[in-house]
Amino acid sequence: MNGKWMLFGLLVALVLSITALECGENGDDGSGSSPQGTSSSAREGAKDIIVATTTSTQDSGLLDVLVPAFEEETRYNVKVIAVGTGQALAMGERGDADVLLVHAPASEKMLVDSGAGINRRLVMHNDFIILGPESDPAGIKGTTSTVEAFEKIYEAGSTFLNRGDDSGTDKLERSLWKKAGLDPSGASWYEESGQGMGATLQIANQRDAYILCDRATYFAQRGSLSLVILLEGDPALLNVYSVIQVNPDKFDLVNGPGGEAFADFVVSDKAQQIIADFVDEVSGEPLFIPDADKTYEDLGLSTPFG
Amino acid sequence: MDLIWDGLRESLDILRSGDYDLWQITLRSLLISGSAVALSLVFGVAIGAALAFNDFRGRGFLVTLVNTGMGLPPVVVGLLVAILLWRSGPFGQMRLIYTPAAMVVAQTIIATPIVTGFTTAALRHLDPRLRTQVYALGASRLQMLWIILWETKLPLLAAVMAGFGGAISEIGASIMVGGNLAGETRVLTTAVVLEVSRGNFAPAIALSLILLVLIFIVNLVLTSVQQQEGT
Numbered sequence: 001m002n003g004k005w006m007l008f009g010l011l012v013a014l015v016l017s018i019t020a021l022e023c024g025e026n027g028d029d030g031s032g033s034s035p036q037g038t039s040s041s042a043r044e045g046a047k048d049i050i051v052a053t054t055t056s057t058q059d060s061g062l063l064d065v066l067v068p069a070f071e072e073e074t075r076y077n078v079k080v081i082a083v084g085t086g087q088a089l090a091m092g093e094r095g096d097a098d099v100l101l102v103h104a105p106a107s108e109k110m111l112v113d114s115g116a117g118i119n120r121r122l123v124m125h126n127d128f129i130i131l132g133p134e135s136d137p138a139g140i141k142g143t144t145s146t147v148e149a150f151e152k153i154y155e156a157g158s159t160f161l162n163r164g165d166d167s168g169t170d171k172l173e174r175s176l177w178k179k180a181g182l183d184p185s186g187a188s189w190y191e192e193s194g195q196g197m198g199a200t201l202q203i204a205n206q207r208d209a210y211i212l213c214d215r216a217t218y219f220a221q222r223g224s225l226s227l228v229i230l231l232e233g234d235p236a237l238l239n240v241y242s243v244i245q246v247n248p249d250k251f252d253l254v255n256g257p258g259g260e261a262f263a264d265f266v267v268s269d270k271a272q273q274i275i276a277d278f279v280d281e282v283s284g285e286p287l288f289i290p291d292a293d294k295t296y297e298d299l300g301l302s303t304p305f306g
Numbered sequence: 307m308d309l310i311w312d313g314l315r316e317s318l319d320i321l322r323s324g325d326y327d328l329w330q331i332t333l334r335s336l337l338i339s340g341s342a343v344a345l346s347l348v349f350g351v352a353i354g355a356a357l358a359f360n361d362f363r364g365r366g367f368l369v370t371l372v373n374t375g376m377g378l379p380p381v382v383v384g385l386l387v388a389i390l391l392w393r394s395g396p397f398g399q400m401r402l403i404y405t406p407a408a409m410v411v412a413q414t415i416i417a418t419p420i421v422t423g424f425t426t427a428a429l430r431h432l433d434p435r436l437r438t439q440v441y442a443l444g445a446s447r448l449q450m451l452w453i454i455l456w457e458t459k460l461p462l463l464a465a466v467m468a469g470f471g472g473a474i475s476e477i478g479a480s481i482m483v484g485g486n487l488a489g490e491t492r493v494l495t496t497a498v499v500l501e502v503s504r505g506n507f508a509p510a511i512a513l514s515l516i517l518l519v520l521i522f523i524v525n526l527v528l529t530s531v532q533q534q535e536g537t
Contacts (some may be wrong), residue, residue, distance in 0.1 A: 050404065059504050065486075081402045081485045094394040096403075221505035253393040253401075304454035 021256075032131030035075030049258035050079045052097035054168055057241070058082035060216035060287055062278055069274055070265045076258050084196065092117050092244065095251025098259035101266065103241045104168035105301070116251075117244040119260070121267050124275050124288040125240045125299060126215045128172065130231040131201075132158075132209040146234045147180040154182050157189045159209040163200050164192030168239075173212045176236065201225070214239050218289040219280040240291070243267065245295060267292035309507060316508030317515060327489070332516050339474035342413030346469050349418045351462070354425025355451065359437075369426060375419025380395050380412075380472075384479030387412045391469040391483060404485035409493070412479040417469035424465030428458040463532045474521065488511050494520070 057063050058080065067078045081088075081097065085104040091097040093116050101123065102108060111117035130149055132140065138156035142148040143211040152161055162184075163170040177184055184190040191209070193200040197217045205225045215232075218225070243263045248256030265271050272290035279286050293301065320328065357369055389395050391403040402408045405458075417474065440450050455462065477495040484491035486500060493518040501510035 048401070056504070058500075075388075079485060079487050079490070081404065094392070096392045096394055174484065196503055198505065199499075202503065202505060224505035251393070253398055 024091045027264040034197065035102060043150060047075060047258075048077050049099065049255055049262055050081060050091075050097045051099050051101060051262060052081050052083060052088035052091040053083050053101040054085050054088065054103060055198060056103075056169070056214045056217045057101060059196065059198035059221045060214075062216065062275070062288060065278060066266065066271060067273055069271065070262060073265065073270075074261055076261060078262065082196070084163070084165040084167030084170065085169070086168075089162075090133050092246045095246060095254050097247055098141070099262045100244045100246065101241060102168060102244065103239055104171050105240060105242070107168075107171065108242055110243060111244065116247055118247045119263060120242050120244045121263065122291045122299075123241045123243050123266050124212055124272075124291050124292060125238060126288045128169070128212055128214055128237040128239050129218060130210060130230050130237075131204070131213055131218060131225075131227040132230045134226070134228050135208075136230060138210065141230045143231060144234060146231065146236050149231050150177060150180045150182060153210055154180070154184060154187075157187070159189050159191065159207055160184065161200060161209040161211045162192045163197070163202040163239065164194050167197070169197060169212060169214060172239075178213070179236070201227075219283075219285070220288055222280075222282065238299060238301070240299060240301065241288075313507045313511045317361075317512035320509055320512040321515065328512065328516065329496050330489070330511070331492055331494060332520065334406065334491075335474055335495075335517070336520065338409050338480075338493060339413055339470060341410045341474045342417055343412045343466060343470045345410065346417035346421045346473075347462075347466065349414070350421025350465065350469075351425050351455065353418075354422045355429060355454075357422070357426045359430035372419050372422045372426065372522060376423045378419060379478075380416050380476045381478030383412050383415050384482035387415065387479065388482045403483060404487060404491060406484070408483040408492055409480050409491060412483045413473040413476060416476060416479065417473045420463075420469045420472055421465045422460050424468065425458070428461035428465075429454065432457060459535060462533055467528050470524055471521055474517070483491070491523050 026234060032274065051067075053063070059082075063080055063082075067080060070076070071078055081091070083091070085102040085107065086096070088100050088102050089104070089107050089111050092100045092111055093114065095116070100117070108117070108120060112120050130146065132138070138149075138153040138158040138228055140152050141201075143149045143152070177200075193203050195203070197213060198221060201211060201217060201221055202224075203209075204213075205227050208227075208231075211227070218229070243266050245256075245259045245263050246254050247258070248254040272292050275288050275290040276286060278288060349497055353372070357365065368449065387408065388403065389396050391400070391408055392398055393401075393403070402411070436457065437450070437454070445453065474493075475495065477499060480486075480491075481496045481499065482495060484493070484496065486492050486496040492500075494513050498510045498513045499515070501507070501513065
């Protein structure tokens with residue numbers, strides 16, 4: 001009787017490991033026929049696309065509508081890795097992703113210049129806003145320029161939450177402080193979360209802090225926030241997303257056709273319509289403005305790379 | 307307070323409705339962590355037995371290593387496995403990164419030292435005369451191992467509980483090597499983190515409740531087996 005218990009346990013363990021591995025190879029329902037060793041994983045390899053993107057596109061929910069539409073249209077299986085733009089660009093640099101959807105024009109330029117990124121195209125934009133507690137201790141409500149608002153926050157020493165994760169938002173925020181001629185790093189009121197947009201927004205909300213946030217993430221979470229918009233509409237707060245393919249000639253393992261298919265899809269009429277239809281449930285306001293038919297100049301960006 | 311009550315109520319609604327791929331995510335968590343524990347049992351018992359029955363120079367050092375490994379930071383394991391499995395890494399060709407298999411690898415590395423440590427300790431505490439006696443009765447090496455393991459099944463069950471608890475509650479490594487992909491590698495812990503970062507606390511609470519109940523059930527089953535065998 002006792003021996004049977006042990007055997008039973010071992011059997012269960014074995015079955016579990018086999019099933020788990022199988023569900024690894026058979027990730028998607030449509031992936032079809034029997035998974036068999038290496039030949040299937042090679043085929044899976046050509047079918048899978050790794051998309052490295054920002055936390056804002058995931059936290060806002062946009063990818064939840066965009067990715068299924070793409071998968072339905074093609075035979076590809078998309079693996080979305082939502083990290084900061086800095087990390088996404090690093091993945092592109094090493095060939096660890098096939099295609100990037102990111103928002104940090106200056107850093108994007110470096111990737112394209114290095115030859116690791118190719119075929120960069122404009123996808124959409126929205127804007128950043130500055131949120132803060134309703135009491136607005138630094139008195140930035142009514143200001144129209146970010147530089148002026150940052151000066152006030154700096155003088156008042158009001159808590160400000162920075163992401164500090166080298167994301168697109170983090171990069172923009174630091175460039176705005178620089179523009180204001182201020183360096184808040186090290187100040188006791190200037191704090192760093194080291195996390196994605198959604199998580200950082202939650203922390204800022206708990207701490208009654210000022211924060212620079214993209215509009216889509218704010219809208220997606222508005223229900224659970226007490227922070228309010230204190231500044232919006234400054235042209236410096238434009239948030240432009242581009243798609244960049246990772247150069248398959250440079251990295252053996254990069255899925256060139258897959259990356260291209262995904263990039264082509266996000267600028268296609270169908271995807272652009274999906275983006276236009278992706279609105280805030282409460283206000284009906286669009287969260288992203290599709291831009292595939294526009295140029296960087298149309299958006300008021302002086303050079304193609306901002 | 308409102309958040310807690312509303313969250314709990316909403317999460318119960320979610321649990322009742324069975325929406326949100328809850329069961330799929332739960333099953334995946336169970337499969338991945340269960341496989342990891344099964345593999346760590348194989349490795350852990352083998353290494354543990356080798357460490358317990360052999361006396362050689364450096365054995366003490368290896369045991370210290372294993373004991374250190376019992377507190378191995380999962381996030382370090384995650385980084386290590388990710389570096390190895392990224393396409394740019396040495397095993398990139400295998401295309402394992404962002405698959406459940408990668409998560410099994412990471413969790414196995416986390417759970418194996420735990421199982422090894424428990425096994426070594428248990429086997430060392432065994433009466434050494436048992437081995438002599440079993441040998442005297444003419445058992446083969448394999449039979450001998452089986453008998454010895456049978457004698458230590460209680461601590462081994464404890465090792466399984468500890469290993470499983472460590473594996474299924476783990477988040478850092480899972481998100482790093484799995485990528486938290488919906489329908490593929492999203493497990494209970496990574497789903498909780500995602501929902502919280504999206505400000506959706508109700509599903510996060512629902513997922514947490516499932517995780518707790520799951521760990522409770524596994525421990526309940528193993529403990530009852532342990533108690534039964536113990537008497």
